Amino acid sequence: MLTLSRVSRRYGGTVALDGVDFVVPENTYMSLLGASGSGKTTLLRLISGFEEPDAGEIAIDGERIDGKAPHLRDIGFVFQNFALFPHLTVAQNVAFGLRYSAVSPVRDEAEIAGRTQDALQLVGLDGFGHRSVSAISGGQRQRVALARTLVTEPRIVLLDEPLGALDANLRARMCDELKAIRERLGVSFLHVTGSETEALTMGDKVAVLANGRIVQSDTPDVLFSSPRNAEAARHLNAWNIFDAGLCGAASEAVRLAVRFDQIDVAPQGQVPSDRPHLSAKYLTGEFNGPTALAFFRSKDGTLMQVVDHLSCPRLPALVEGQSYDLHFAFDAARQFQEAV
Template sequence: MLNLSGVTRRYGETVALEDLNLIVPDDTYMSLLGASGAGKTTLLRLIAGFEEPNAGQISLNGERLDGKAPHRRDIGFVFQNFALFPHLTVQENVEFGLKYRETGACADPKELTERAADALQLVGLDGFGHRGVGEISGGQKQRVALARTLVTEPRIVLLDEPLGALDANLRNRMCDELRAIRERLRVSFLHVTGSETEALTMGDTVAVLSDGRIVQADGSTELFTRPHNPAAARHLNAWNLLEGTAWAGALDTSAGMLPLSRPLAEGAAAQIALRFDQLGVSDLDAVPGGRSHFTARYVTGEFNGPTALSFFRAPDGALIQVVDHLGDPRLPELTEGRSYALHYAPGDALLFEGAST
């Protein structure tokens, strides 16, 4: 089990990570989701030993890691840009870590060859060992980088946006392959990404990094359907957040007075979260019974293949998004510039106390 407790990392006056706590259990695939600049790569570099925290502790299976040199931590790191040696063959790249590590180096040429070949077979590159790095595709380079990491049998594998340099089709295939490889090895993977879709697809558990802290770590379904706070909801790119002030049993927002799911003190700041796919759209005089609603002006739509996004503006200009699944369409024909009622089941709305930050 990897345990980060109270980890802080500063660069001068800039705080990248602050009092961060995170546990990566044994034998799990964890995704770490965060926006660009959130500190995701910094966190991986601290775990790997390329940087040291200003405060806090990092331990693996009870053994403290901070203060140890990177090559003594027994941690694998797969870089976003692959970081392969261009002058070596695929086989030689995979053998490198085994051959030159400080302890337990493998000097037997036969063993080196066999272990590297086994690692390449594991990632689906059996027979590619003789090729040069420049002779293989981006997806194959990613697999070589993974094989080079796995051949040393690390206790945990860190993946820094490993699919970012691949095209969409390759990303989808590598998602399946990475999960299958991890399950065969029974070693934990910590996979960093800025894509909410990738994080939810890959992770048994997804941790959301925001403002230098982990704001939620949960199973992918629980995180998507019940984010615990506005920061987690924003990172999922699936929730509209309407901020307002509690008044007379409702929340006074830019979209109007919306009912509260529980009592709040008069004047208290709060936010209501409404998921894109749980909002319906109707004419102003045709709101279905039993549903809460507010008025917004239709701006434009965006076709995304199996889904379509519709964009609305609240009276104060706040953008509201509604998603429709084309296999089971539910929205009416919309006219740009026209106002509609956006309605939802009261139980679908999440209430977060406090103002946005």
């Protein structure tokens, strides 16, 4: 189990991480979701030992690792750009960590060959060992990078935006493969991403990092359906967040959040009396295959989104520039006492 306790990191006057408490349980695929500048790269660098925290503790299975050199932490790291050696073959890349480890390097060539072969077989690259890394696809290079990490049998594997350099089809396949590999190994993966879809798809648990803090850590279904605060909801890209005052509530300090798929649209003045509503101007629509997004602008300038599932359409015909009433059930709204 990886544990971060009150971990902070500053760069001059800029706070990158602010007293982070974070746990990656044993045998878990943990996704860490954060926007650019949220501190997620800093968090990885502190765990891996490329940087040290200004305050707090980092431990694996109760043993503190902050202050230790990176090669003494027993952590695997898969980089977004793969970081493979172009002059070495696939097998030589995978074997590198065994052969040149600073701690207990493997000298027995038969053991190196066997463990390398096992790692390549694990990631679906059996028979590729003799190839140059420049002669294989992006998805295959990603697997080589993963095999090079796994062959050393780390206690936890850190993945820094591991699917970011792949095309959409490869990303989908690698999602399934990464999860299957992790389950076979029984070690924990910490997968850092800026994609809410990727985080929810991959993680047994998902943590949201915003403004240098973990604002929520939950299972994907709980996080998606019940964000605890406005920051967590914003990162899911599925919730409209707006002032309660737009619906006639007394306090403008209260923020409401309603999911894109739980807002209905009606001509002005035709909202059922038992449903809260707000007025907004229709801007444009976006067709996404099985769904369509409708974009609105409320009176205070807030952008509102409504999703329509084309297998069961529920929105009226919309005219650009015309105002409508957006309405929703009382129990669809979450209420946050947070500033904008």
